[in-house]
Amino acid sequence: MKNMKLIYELSSKGRGGVRIPEDRISAEDIIPVELLRSELAELPEVSESEVVRHYTRLSRLNYSVDTHFYPLGSCTMKHNPRACEAAASLPELCETHPLWPQLRHGGLLTQGSLQLLYSLERMLSEITGLAEFTLQPLAGSHGELTAVMMMAAYHRDRGNKKTHIIIPDSAHGTNPASAALGGYEVVTIPSDASGDMDIDLFKAALNDETAGVMLTLPSTLGVFNPRVKEIIDAVHAVDGLMYYDGANFNAIMGRIKPGELGFDLCHLNLHKSFSTPHGGGGPGTGPVGVCEKLRPYLPISRVAKTKDGTCTLDYDFPKSIGYIAPFYGNFSILVRAYAYLLMLGREGLRGTSDRAVLNANYVQEKLRPHFTAVSPGRCLHECVFSGKSLGEGVHTLDLAKALLDRGYHAPTIYFPLNVPEAIMIEPTETETKETLDAFCADMIEIAELSKTDPAALHHAPVTTPVGRLNEVAAAKNMDLTYTGGAK
Amino acid sequence: MSHTSFACTSSFDEEAMLQAVGAESFDDLFSQIPADFQTDSFDVASGLSEMEMMQHIRKLARKNSSDLTNFCGAGFYDHFIPAAVNSLTSRGEFFTAYTPYQPEAAQGTLQAAYEYQTAIARLTGMEVSNASLYDGGTALFEGLMMALRITKRNRVLVDTGVSPIYRTMLRSYTRNLKIEYVEVPLSDGAADRAAFAEQLNDQVGAVLLQNPNFFGCLDDLTDLIEQVHAVKAVAVLSTYPIALGLVKTPGEMGADIVTGEGQSLGLPLSFGGPYLGFMATRKKLVRNMPGRIVGATQDDQGRRGFVLTLQAREQHIRREKAASNICTNTQLCALRSIIYLSLLGKQGFADVSRQCMDRAGYAWTRLNAIDGVEPLFDRPFFNEFAIKLPKDAGDVVSDLIEEGIAAGFPAGRYYEGMENVLLCAFTEKRTKMEIDILAAKLEAVL
Structure with missing residues (x-):
């Protein structure tokens, strides 16, 4: 395929896309010349039709859930129902200014939006068994940071001297990074043979200076830690807090309430379990729920409901960690999640996790004879294999690229870090048996090919718009912006 | 269909798949999780059809007023989107x-x-x-x-x-x-x-x-x-x-x-x-x-x-x-x-910028000509400026909302001693007539 031009390379002097009204209503320019930029920014000069064709063609270079099976482990790439898009694009929801409810009597201007936020917050609290949620965090990692900030506020308030947070080595990198940004040292605990946090090493690390533990459940191996209660009790015994990383919530939705298990805080990735679109890498959103004793520390503002059913914004919480986002969260994403939950309903919660787990186990058992499964028994929402059983000289990366040639997005690879040559497959509930059968057949074909014709895999992918890209050169050359002119 | 999970498998598929993995039931799939950790008690309403969901959200959306003439900015602006x-x-x-x-x-x-x-x-x-x-x-x-x-x-x-x-x-x-x-x-x-x-x-x-x-x-x-x-x-x-x-x-x-x-x-x-x-x-x-x-x-x-x-x-x-x-x-x-930037292009983007400045320049003259109104700062500005009113800006904004106008953002919310200060923003979407109405209504409530 021929190289796609950049939008800047399509630019031609004097062209324009959108006509701007020409009327002037004031007599003169108000900005003194010394405050003006010396020349106009070199933005593209292209017609609307060129813009539409360019970005339509760019879109077609992507693999997406709409076009391809996308079993990217730990990312829950489920179908995004279009009804949620329709709900989020209602003009009365899109066109309201976030400061209106902060004007005097302004709450009535955005009553619908506030009521929606309140209802969603209550639903998430019920689903997780926690006392209250903040919908403000703008992504999963932002939710983690918000939670760590609440931990710090709690311990400060109690006069606790806490220095570190305990995190298993199988956790997403955002866990330790968020803990550090929240002011804590990180104590990393290795995994045991079954992929769970090593309980003896954990107990040895736990002490009075432990602020809390961040746990992903089921773990990134897709396995439920059977000793979770023991961990929770031990942490509470030193007045530490248990954090539930909701990255894998799709596995247990409608079956387990983290709050009832004893978790004190929890974030949910609405772009995973609650089906809001991944957007090519955001915007996500990561609401955080807390147990009763942590409510005073929630960020402001908080949405409250008065006796007559009117919703208002409350700011008067002296122990709050303060603002963590400019407003009330990624509102239009929250609308999508709310719409999704309304349609899912009580039965759909468990209906979802049941089928996500069935699909993952189905793939695991079909592939087990051909790859080394990490789990000897059942998995939950995702299954993890090691690519070490591939033919000599063939790596997980080669398998991933070969899958692209066969019309699938690749699984997550080389994560979790504690599995050599990891292949992490999360089919989600929104795939047919036929798709899973075809995917497994192709996986098996590649495994066989790795032994009979490894060279064929080293050249993959050959059907994509570009072949394997030189990432070393990219980091060395640092070509991060186009510096050329128009064509 | 007993549930709306957006799943794609039929009960026939599911039966075959459960058999393939050696599970008797969905519950059996979760046997690694102790039974006393699991709950079936969720106080969540039954699932709605797409049509019912849209009716519900439309009803909520109608409780918003999105048709105000907006002069409230404070960092977040109402611009035209092609x-x-x-x-x-x-x-x-x-x-x-x-x-x-x-x-x-x-x-x-x-x-x-x-x-x-x-x-x-x-x-x-x-x-x-x-x-x-x-x-x-x-x-x-x-x-x-x-x-x-x-x-x-x-x-x-x-x-x-x-x-x-x-x-x-x-x-x-x-x-x-x-x-x-x-x-x-x-x-x-x-x-x-x-x-x-x-x-x-x-x-x-x-x-x-x-x-x-x-x-x-x-x-x-x-x-x-x-x-x-x-x-x-x-x-x-x-x-x-x-x-x-x-x-x-x-x-x-x-x-x-x-x-x-x-x-x-x-x-x-x-x-x-x-x-x-x-x-x-x-x-x-x-x-x-x-x-x-x-x-x-x-x-x-x-x-x-x-x-x-x-x-x-x-x-x-x-x-x-x-x-x-x-x-x-x-x-x-x-x-x-x-x-957005590609559609507007080099000249178009500068034109939008100029339109914003133009509206703000006109409004500056109109609003500061009102008796009792004066500029908070006499400095160059782009599309937003602050004016001092003879009374509480929060009250004035509240009064003008009744007239269908979000007149601006009261700076007193964040700055002590600025209870009478109103911050007004102007984008290319605001017309001369809208600014004239703002000026007239403001004058009327002062």
């Missing part, structure tokens, strides 16, 4: 894809991000940009942290012309870190040169400024940034991208790190999000920059392609030592903005 922005970004190939971990299967996302980075660098007059952050406030905090990493110092000076919404966020974020956070009050609507001179020394790592500032005032910060550089501190400048169609760029003023809210570049106000944090810097500082960065490279046949690059800065590799905890960007919002 139809092609929505049409292109709602292509499923863009919005149902994820992080470009497999670059060969994500060239659309990656190239668009590279084009976006180029546009942000050109708008701000800087050399490089990242692929976007969450919003303008978190971007400013990331800029602060980046400056402290570069200087290995821990004191931050913040001009109070920086959005008070962002400053409350900065205070929350810095509280648990070993950071000395110092605010420097404005002097007559501008950053106070003398006060900064007094505070600047070799302990200061970062100086946070905003142009145009919260009150809409424009300033040439070149001299202040020189002062910052004289003590080897890093200047972080938050800006409003529509203004950059016309006004002197942060790059021209010598800023080291530029951040801002990109909502005005083709994103609806959407009651607060999702928005678009942007960040640009100089090439020599790029290894300290947080967030995803896209770079151009070549494939095995010498064809141009794009990849995520400089990933050694990021959390999935560095974990607790990473430049930031940020995992994702706000790719779909960045896509909206590059499409």
Whole structure:
């Protein structure tokens, strides 16, 4: 395929896309010349039709859930129902200014939006068994940071001297990074043979200076830690807090309430379990729920409901960690999640996790004879294999690229870090048996090919718009912006 | 169908699949989880059909008033969005894809991000940009942290012309870190040169400024940034991208790190999000920059392609030592903005900027001619300015809402002693007639 031009390379002097009204209503320019930029920014000069064709063609270079099976482990790439898009694009929801409810009597201007936020917050609290949620965090990692900030506020308030947070080595990198940004040292605990946090090493690390533990459940191996209660009790015994990383919530939705298990805080990735679109890498959103004793520390503002059913914004919480986002969260994403939950309903919660787990186990058992499964028994929402059983000289990366040639997005690879040559497959509930059968057949074909014709895999992918890209050169050359002119 | 889970398997499929995995039932699949951990008690209503759900949400939406004539800005503006922005970004190939971990299967996302980075660098007059952050406030905090990493110092000076919404966020974020956070009050609507001179020394790592500032005032910060550089501190400048169609760029003023809210570049106000944090810097500082960065490279046949690059800065590799905890960007919002900027183009973007300035210039004359109204600061401005009223601005706004007008934002909400100050913003969408009505209604309630 021929190289796609950049939008800047399509630019031609004097062209324009959108006509701007020409009327002037004031007599003169108000900005003194010394405050003006010396020349106009070199933005593209292209017609609307060129813009539409360019970005339509760019879109077609992507693999997406709409076009391809996308079993990217730990990312829950489920179908995004279009009804949620329709709900989020209602003009009365899109066109309201976030400061209106902060004007005097302004709450009535955005009553619908506030009521929606309140209802969603209550639903998430019920689903997780926690006392209250903040919908403000703008992504999963932002939710983690918000939670760590609440931990710090709690311990400060109690006069606790806490220095570190305990995190298993199988956790997403955002866990330790968020803990550090929240002011804590990180104590990393290795995994045991079954992929769970090593309980003896954990107990040895736990002490009075432990602020809390961040746990992903089921773990990134897709396995439920059977000793979770023991961990929770031990942490509470030193007045530490248990954090539930909701990255894998799709596995247990409608079956387990983290709050009832004893978790004190929890974030949910609405772009995973609650089906809001991944957007090519955001915007996500990561609401955080807390147990009763942590409510005073929630960020402001908080949405409250008065006796007559009117919703208002409350700011008067002296122990709050303060603002963590400019407003009330990624509102239009929250609308999508709310719409999704309304349609899912009580039965759909468990209906979802049941089928996500069935699909993952189905793939695991079909592939087990051909790859080394990490789990000897059942998995939950995702299954993890090691690519070490591939033919000599063939790596997980080669398998991933070969899958692209066969019309699938690749699984997550080389994560979790504690599995050599990891292949992490999360089919989600929104795939047919036929798709899973075809995917497994192709996986098996590649495994066989790795032994009979490894060279064929080293050249993959050959059907994509570009072949394997030189990432070393990219980091060395640092070509991060186009510096050329128009064509 | 007994449930609405959007699953795709029939009960026949499920029976066969359960058998294939050796499970008797769905419950059996979860046997690794102790039974007493599990619950079936969820106080959630039964699922709605799509039609019922839409009826429910429409009913809620109708409780909002979206037809006010809006002069409320304060950092978040009601600009026109060409139809092609929505049409292109709602292509499923863009919005149902994820992080470009497999670059060969994500060239659309990656190239668009590279084009976006180029546009942000050109708008701000800087050399490089990242692929976007969450919003303008978190971007400013990331800029602060980046400056402290570069200087290995821990004191931050913040001009109070920086959005008070962002400053409350900065205070929350810095509280648990070993950071000395110092605010420097404005002097007559501008950053106070003398006060900064007094505070600047070799302990200061970062100086946070905003142009145009919260009150809409424009300033040439070149001299202040020189002062910052004289003590080897890093200047972080938050800006409003529509203004950059016309006004002197942060790059021209010598800023080291530029951040801002990109909502005005083709994103609806959407009651607060999702928005678009942007960040640009100089090439020599790029290894300290947080967030995803896209770079151009070549494939095995010498064809141009794009990849995520400089990933050694990021959390999935560095974990607790990473430049930031940020995992994702706000790719779909960045896509909206590059499409918006491409549609407007070089001249069109400057024209939008000029239209905003034009409306604000007219309104300045009209509003300040009202008896009892006077400018808060007599300084150059772009599309927003503050006026002093003879009575409480909150009451005035409340009165004008009755007339279908959101007259502005009362500054007293964030600034002590400014109870009578109203901040009014003007975009290309506001007409002469709307401004005349604002002036007349304002005059009537004073």
